[in-house]
């Protein structure tokens with residue numbers, strides 16, 4: 317028996333599985349965040365990782381955007397960098413700078429210092445508790461998304477020690493220490509699989525894997541150091557759930573910038589391929605159809621700086637290009653802190669209105 321309230325809106329889950337929908341579901345990456353005054357209010361009292369680690373606070377900020385807008389999904393408030401923390405690395409969130417690792421990995425010997433096989437429920441149980449609490453509080457209003465960073469993206473932060481424009485230190489590892497890099501990626505993959513299985517068991521109804529730094533790799537390097545592990549994650553998460561008699565939840569992969577990889581990702585066990593705003597929806601759609609996959613995306617986040625009219629116009633165009641079926645509307649990357657909530661709302665409304673019209677005509 318499902319211990320959670322019955323779903324009132326399952327558009328996201330139907331679209332992820334390529335089923336019929338009456339309108340296209342929509343959510344936004346970083347929909348909980350600093351562009352919302354009510355989020356800044358919470359952050360003025362609690363530091364970033366305290367919000368992540370306190371289920372009541374994480375639940376509260378997860379629900380904030382849903383009180384303002386007719387979004388079709390919630391995404392649990394957390395960060396991809398909770399995994400390096402679980403492996404024993406310190407991560408600080410520095411205002412105006414973002415995440416900083418005071419002691420990044422410098423040479424492959426540093427891999428020995430990691431706690432490579434952490435007790436996931438002990439180290440990350442707070443995320444599972446936040447998910448269960450949020451599923452209860454959502455009362456079936458919309459599905460709850462869980463997520464993780466992908467191995468390469470996490471490895472790049474662990475080596476760079478922060479964001480970077482070149483990722484030269486972590487890319488150095490791929491070419492200079494390929495075997496040790498693979499060892500690290502495999503440690504991360506094993507942890508990510510357990511973490512995502514735990515999220516599904518706690519109540520997450522769709523799991524998204526963020527390969528935010530995919531586009532820094534060329535195709536052959538991507539295949540060996542990213543795709544290989546992404547593929548393992550989808551297949552192992554689903555196998556684990558099946559072996560415990562749990563119906564596997566749909567999974568989305570978002571490999572930002574990896575244009576060359578849309579087809580190879582469509583050949584994995586992910587159900588949904590996320591597109592950034594520089595990718596062509598029509599081209600991706602013909603690829604996705606071959607493999608029965610759904611797509612997510614891909615309005616340029618910067619389009620939200622335009623007027624509400626221009627947002628509606630651009631959104632209608634994008635919805636038409638994706639064709640209504642097997643589409644989850646989203647931005648091509650996350651919200652920025654200086655965006656206006658009303659402009660995100662214009663996007664949400666335009667997705668619903670234009671897709672309802674499009675689907676009715678079909």
Ligand SMILES: Cc1c2[nH]c(c1CCC(=O)O)Cc1[nH]c(c(CCC(=O)O)c1C)Cc1[nH]c(c(CCC(=O)O)c1C)Cc1[nH]c(c(CCC(=O)O)c1C)C2
Pocket residue numbers: 344345346347348349350359364391392393394395396397409413414415463478479480526528650
């Ligand atoms: C709101 C927020 C988050 N993380 C950070 C912030 C801002 C910091 C603050 O409030 O002080 C720091 C925070 N955490 C990170 C960054 C990026 C740093 C950089 O590389 O420049 C920042 C500013 C690292 C991070 N964190 C995340 C990614 C993957 C998505 C992406 O590519 O943007 C990445 C790369 C995932 C993430 N991060 C977050 C979510 C919450 C759920 C939602 O979408 O509403 C999610 C899914 C939340």
